[in-house]
Amino acid sequence: MEKEEGREKNVVSPLKIAVVDMGGQFNHLIYRAIIDLGEEAEMVPMTITTKELRQMAVDGVIMGGGPQRIGDRMENLGNTPNLLRELDVPVLTMCLTHQLLAIVYGGKAGPASKPEFGVIEIEVDEERDILKGMGPRFRSIESHNDEVTVLPPVFDVLAHSKKCKVQVIQHREKQLFGVQFHPETMQGEKDMQLFRNFVRICGEKKKKER
Amino acid sequence: MFASRFVESSTKKIRERAEGKRVLVALSGGVDSAVTATLVKRAVGKGLLAIFLDTGFMRANEPEETKGEMRRAGVDLEIIDAGDRFMDALRGLSDAEEKRIIFRKTFYDVFGEEAGRRDCDLLAQGTIAPDWIETKGGIKTQHNILGQVGINTKKRFGFEVLEPIAYLYKDQVREVGRYLGLPHSVFTRQPFPGPGLLVRCIGEVKKDKLEALKKATTIIEKGIGKGEAQQYFGAVFEDKCKKNAGATEEARKLLKDETVDVVIFNSKATGVKGDLRAYGNIAALLTKKRHPIGRLAKVQLDVINRHPSIARVLTLVSRRGKGKYCVAIRAVTTRDFMTAKVAPLAWKKLEKMAAEILRKCPSVSSIYYDVTPKPPATIEFE
Numbered sequence: 262m263e264k265e266e267g268r269e270k271n272v273v274s275p276l277k278i279a280v281v282d283m284g285g286q287f288n289h290l291i292y293r294a295i296i297d298l299g300e301e302a303e304m305v306p307m308t309i310t311t312k313e314l315r316q317m318a319v320d321g322v323i324m325g326g327g328p329q330r331i332g333d334r335m336e337n338l339g340n341t342p343n344l345l346r347e348l349d350v351p352v353l354t355m356c357l358t359h360q361l362l363a364i365v366y367g368g369k370a371g372p373a374s375k376p377e378f379g380v381i382e383i384e385v386d387e388e389r390d391i392l393k394g395m396g397p398r399f400r401s402i403e404s405h406n407d408e409v410t411v412l413p414p415v416f417d418v419l420a421h422s423k424k425c426k427v428q429v430i431q432h433r434e435k436q437l438f439g440v441q442f443h444p445e446t447m448q449g450e451k452d453m454q455l456f457r458n459f460v461r462i463c464g465e466k467k468k469k470e471r
Numbered sequence: 472m473f474a475s476r477f478v479e480s481s482t483k484k485i486r487e488r489a490e491g492k493r494v495l496v497a498l499s500g501g502v503d504s505a506v507t508a509t510l511v512k513r514a515v516g517k518g519l520l521a522i523f524l525d526t527g528f529m530r531a532n533e534p535e536e537t538k539g540e541m542r543r544a545g546v547d548l549e550i551i552d553a554g555d556r557f558m559d560a561l562r563g564l565s566d567a568e569e570k571r572i573i574f575r576k577t578f579y580d581v582f583g584e585e586a587g588r589r590d591c592d593l594l595a596q597g598t599i600a601p602d603w604i605e606t607k608g609g610i611k612t613q614h615n616i617l618g619q620v621g622i623n624t625k626k627r628f629g630f631e632v633l634e635p636i637a638y639l640y641k642d643q644v645r646e647v648g649r650y651l652g653l654p655h656s657v658f659t660r661q662p663f664p665g666p667g668l669l670v671r672c673i674g675e676v677k678k679d680k681l682e683a684l685k686k687a688t689t690i691i692e693k694g695i696g697k698g699e700a701q702q703y704f705g706a707v708f709e710d711k712c713k714k715n716a717g718a719t720e721e722a723r724k725l726l727k728d729e730t731v732d733v734v735i736f737n738s739k740a741t742g743v744k745g746d747l748r749a750y751g752n753i754a755a756l757l758t759k760k761r762h763p764i765g766r767l768a769k770v771q772l773d774v775i776n777r778h779p780s781i782a783r784v785l786t787l788v789s790r791r792g793k794g795k796y797c798v799a800i801r802a803v804t805t806r807d808f809m810t811a812k813v814a815p816l817a818w819k820k821l822e823k824m825a826a827e828i829l830r831k832c833p834s835v836s837s838i839y840y841d842v843t844p845k846p847p848a849t850i851e852f853e
Contacts (some may be wrong), residue, residue, distance in 0.1 A: 452501070
C-alpha cells in the first residue's frame with residue numbers, strides 16, 4: 262500500500278537515499294522505512310565524503326542518532342559536520358545529528374534540562390514541508406540526554422514538546438531538516454508520514470532539476 | 472512481494488557460500504532459526520545437519536516439543552544435552568554481561584566440537600538485525616554475535632558463520648516464514664532469547680530459582696494470549712529491597728495516592744537510554760489502589776528520568792508473607808523489537824496468574840508487573 266502511494270507521488274522513483282550510520286540503535290530502521298516506501302536505500306559510514314555521495318548520485322541523505330554526546334568536545338562524528346555544510350540534496354537529521362545540525366549553523370546544543378525517554382506528545386507549530394499532514398500534534402519516541410539549546414539564526418522551529426522547546430528545525434533556504442525524536446521506530450501513528458514527506462521533498466527537487 | 476524477493480536472492484547467496492560445504496544449523500525452534508534452516512535446506516538440499524543445543528535454560532518440555540514441531544516443518548534435528556556444562560561455567564556469576572559472555576563461549580565451544588565431529592565447516596544461525604545492532608551498540612552481548620565484534624570463528628571454534636536473515640526484523644522474518652510454508656505455530660511463535668531462562672533468572676543462577684521460573688513461565692505463557700502482546704514471560708529475582716523516600720514522595724504526588732510506596736531492589740536489570748547501555752536497579756511501586764496500567768507507566772517514566780540508578784520499574788500485583796524470590800511478569804507490544812510498549816493487561820488477569828504462581832511456587836513471595844517500555848528498558852531483564 263505505502264509502496265504504491267510513494268511511487269504514484271514520485272514520477273522520479275525509485276529515489277536513492279543514503280542513510281548515514283552513526284552507531285545508534287535505530288539507524289537501520291531508517292533504512293527499513295525507506296525500503297518500505299518503495300525507494301532505494303543504502304547504509305553508508307559516517308566517514309563518507311560529499312564527493313563520494315555525489316558519485317553515488319543520491320537524491321537525499323538521512324543521518325540518525327548515536328551514543329555520542331554533543332557539546333564542547335565533539336568526537337566520533339566522522340565527516341558529518343562537513344556533509345551538513347556541503348551537501349546540496351535534502352538532508353534529514355535525527356536526535357544526535359539534529360543537535361549537530363544546529364551547532365554547524367551557529368546554534369548551540371548540550372545537556373537537556375529535562376531528558377525525555379519514551380513516547381512523548383509533540384505540538385506542531387508550523388504544519389509545512391517535513392511536517393505536512395502531521396498537525397496539530399502527534400506522538401513519537403524520544404530518547405535523548407542532550408538537546409538544541411540555542412537556535413541557529415537561519416533556522417525555524419516547527420514543533421516543540423512540553424519538556425523540549427526545539428523538536429523540529431528547518432533551514433530557511435536550504436533543504437535541511439532536524440528532528441529530536443525517532444520517527445523510524447514507527448511507534449507513533451504519524452511516524453511514517455515524516456518519511457513520506459522527506460521522500461516527497463527529495464522527489465520534487467529531483468523533478469525540478471531534470 | 473517482499474518475502475518472495477528475499478527468498479529468491481537469499482537462496483542464491485546461500486548457494487554461493489555453501490557450495491560443496493557441509494552445513495550445521497543451530498536450531499532453537501524459534502522462527503529465526505526455523506526460517507534459516509528452511510532457507511539453507513532449499514539452497515543446499517541434502518547436506519544439512521541441525522542441532523538443538525539444550526543449555527538447561529529451556530522451558531518445560533521444550534527440547535522434545537521443538538523436535539516434534541521441527542519434524543512437522545520438514546527438518547530433523549538432533550538434541551545435544553549440555554545443561555551441566557553451562558551450569559558449571561555460570562556458577563557464581565551474577566553480572567548480566569558476564570553471564571552473557573560466558574554463555575556465548577560455552578555455546579560455541581560446544582558447537583565447535585559438534586561441527587568438528589561431523590566435519591562441518593559452516594554454521595548457519597538465525598541472527599537478525601536487533602542482535603547485531605544491540606551488541607555492536609554495547610547495549611548487551613547477544614550470544615550469537617561473533618564476527619561483527621571481531622571474533623574469528625574459524626580460528627577460535629573451527630567454523631565460518633552463515634547468517635542469511637541478519638538484516639531482517641522479526642515481523643519480516645515471520646513474513647518470510649509464512650511464505651516458506653512453515654507451520655502457523657512456528658512462524659507466529661513468540662521470541663525466546665538464545666540464552667533462554669538464563670537472562671530471566673536475574674543475578675546468580677540457582678537451582679530452586681530456575682525451577683520457580685520454569686513453573687511461572689508455563690503459567691504466564693498460558694495466561695497471556697498472542698493477541699495481547701508480541702512477547703510475554705516471567706523473570707525471577709531475590710526479594711531484597713529498601714524503601715526509597717524521594718521516589719515515594721514523587722510517586723505519591725503523581726498518582727495523587729498517599730498509600731503508594733516505592734522500593735528499590737538489590738537486583739539489577741538492563742536498559743537503553745539515549746543509545747547507551749544502562750544497568751541499574753529494579754524499583755517497584757507498591758500501591759493499594761488498582762491504578763490503570765497506562766497511568767503507572769507514566770509514573771515509571773518520571774521515576775527513571777529522575778533516578779539514573781534505576782533501570783526498571785515494576786508494580787506490585789500480589790504479595791504474601793514468606794518466600795525468598797519475586798516474579799516479574801513482562802508483556803509488551805512491538806513491531807520490530809527495537810522499541811516496545813507495555814501491554815495494558817487487565818488487573819484481573821494479572822491477579823489470576825499471580826495467584827497460580829504463588830500457589831505452585833512456595834519459594835516465591837510476591838508477583839509484580841513490569842511497567843517499563845523500551846526504551847528506557849530492554850525487553851528482557853538482562
